[in-house]
Amino acid sequence: MVQSNSIASTCNTAFGIPTWVMGLIIVVAGGFIFLGGVSRIASVTEKMVPIMAIVYLVGGIGVLIVNASEVPAALGLIFECAFNPQASVGGVTFGLIAALSQGAKRGLFSNEAGMGSTPHAHAMANVKNPHEQGVVAIIAVFVDTFVVVTITALTCIVTLYVGDGALAQGLYEGIDKTNMAQIAFGSLFGTAGGNMFVAICLLFFAFSTIISWNLFAKINIEYLFGKKAVPVFSCIALAFIFIGALLANDLVWELADMFNQLMVLPNAIALIALGGAVSMCAKSHGEKMEIAAKGDASEAKAE
Numbered sequence: 001m002v003q004s005n006s007i008a009s010t011c012n013t014a015f016g017i018p019t020w021v022m023g024l025i026i027v028v029a030g031g032f033i034f035l036g037g038v039s040r041i042a043s044v045t046e047k048m049v050p051i052m053a054i055v056y057l058v059g060g061i062g063v064l065i066v067n068a069s070e071v072p073a074a075l076g077l078i079f080e081c082a083f084n085p086q087a088s089v090g091g092v093t094f095g096l097i098a099a100l101s102q103g104a105k106r107g108l109f110s111n112e113a114g115m116g117s118t119p120h121a122h123a124m125a126n127v128k129n130p131h132e133q134g135v136v137a138i139i140a141v142f143v144d145t146f147v148v149v150t151i152t153a154l155t156c157i158v159t160l161y162v163g164d165g166a167l168a169q170g171l172y173e174g175i176d177k178t179n180m181a182q183i184a185f186g187s188l189f190g191t192a193g194g195n196m197f198v199a200i201c202l203l204f205f206a207f208s209t210i211i212s213w214n215l216f217a218k219i220n221i222e223y224l225f226g227k228k229a230v231p232v233f234s235c236i237a238l239a240f241i242f243i244g245a246l247l248a249n250d251l252v253w254e255l256a257d258m259f260n261q262l263m264v265l266p267n268a269i270a271l272i273a274l275g276g277a278v279s280m281c282a283k284s285h286g287e288k289m290e291i292a293a294k295g296d297a298s299e300a301k302a303e
Contacts, residue, residue, distance in 0.1 A: 001244025002109075003206035005252045008245035010202050013182055014195035023245030026207065027238050034214055034234040052204045053148070059197060060151035063188045067158040074157040105257045108264070110149050111141040115260060116267030120216045131285050155184040210241065 004026050008019040064071055112118060118137070127133045160180060181202075186194025214237055221233045244252055 001240055001247065001252050002256045003210050004241045004244040005247060005249060007199075007203055007206045009179070009249060010182060010195070010199035013179060014192075014199035019245050020242075023242045026210070026245065027242050029207070030210060030214070030241060031234075031238055033211060034238065035231060048204050049208045052201050056201045056205075057148065057151060059185060059188065059201075060155045063155040063185060064151070064158065066188050070158040071154065074154050074161070077157060077161060078153070105260070107145065108260050109256060111144045112260075113141050114267060114271075115263045116270070117213075117216060117263065120219050121212070129285065130281065152181060156180050159184040159187045 004023060007026060008017075008022040011017045011022045012019050107113075108115065122133050122137055125133050125136070160183065182195045182198045184194070185197050188194065189197050214234070217233065217237065218230050221229050
């Protein structure tokens with residue numbers, strides 16, 4: 001729902017497309033993939049997302065270069081609000097709890113670490129051992145959170161919160177989370193250019209996320225209820241995609257935060273229960289690596 005809401009919101013701002021029309025377009029495109037098994041659209045989207053990610057990062061770096069004088073102040077503001085949240089929220093205890101809560105929710109939504117949402121994808125990977133795929137998973141979280149999200153945060157802060165503060169007032173006049181990014185990139189590409197840039201990038205990012213989550217959900221539904229239940233689930237999913245495009249931005253995010261936290265609970269229990277097995281597996285892998293290293297050293301000495 002967050003993804004369809006974000007696509008509808010940005011396309012409405014950039015191209016003037018009504019949110020309900022954009023919602024229908026997403027449902028039709030998703031329906032071809034979910035119900036018809038059309039893989040071509042999914043394949044094209046899969047190939048385009050890495051390209052759009054690079055384009056997005058280059059655009060974000062461009063915004064930071066244009067506003068280079070404000071970057072130190074933006075970094076300072078991040079640390080100030082992190083370690084002194086009561087300055088903006090009010091009350092030491094309440095401010096700290098609010099900062100930690102919001103950070104945890106956005107971090108969870110960003111990289112999904114601990115939710116158990118991506119084992120399906122990692123399990124399908126063709127690797128020699130699970131440790132290799134584990135490293136890939138860790139790198140994915142790092143790139144997502146510490147690269148993409150950090151650049152996004154800095155682009156928004158340098159254009160909206162610091163400097164002359166001309167745009168900051170808009171945050172108190174109804175600018176939602178998605179439009180913040182459009183305004184930020186507008187400082188580099190112009191208002192119309194920034195709107196279109198974010199809308200196009202977000203279209204690929206969000207739609208690919210919709211496809212991925214549907215795949216994961218299908219696997220779960222088929223495992224629990226059998227193949228006959230999959231089309232029923234797909235229809236329900238498409239209905240919620242359309243509803244998400246119409247709902248208020250804040251409501252959609254609150255619902256997403258709630259369900260993400262509910263996903264963490266069973267996954268955390270499973271992680272604790274499997275902790276012993278993971279420890280044994282890691283120890284075994286470490287011993288194999290040590291033996292391999294000694295073997296290489298012996299061969300080097302022999303030569």
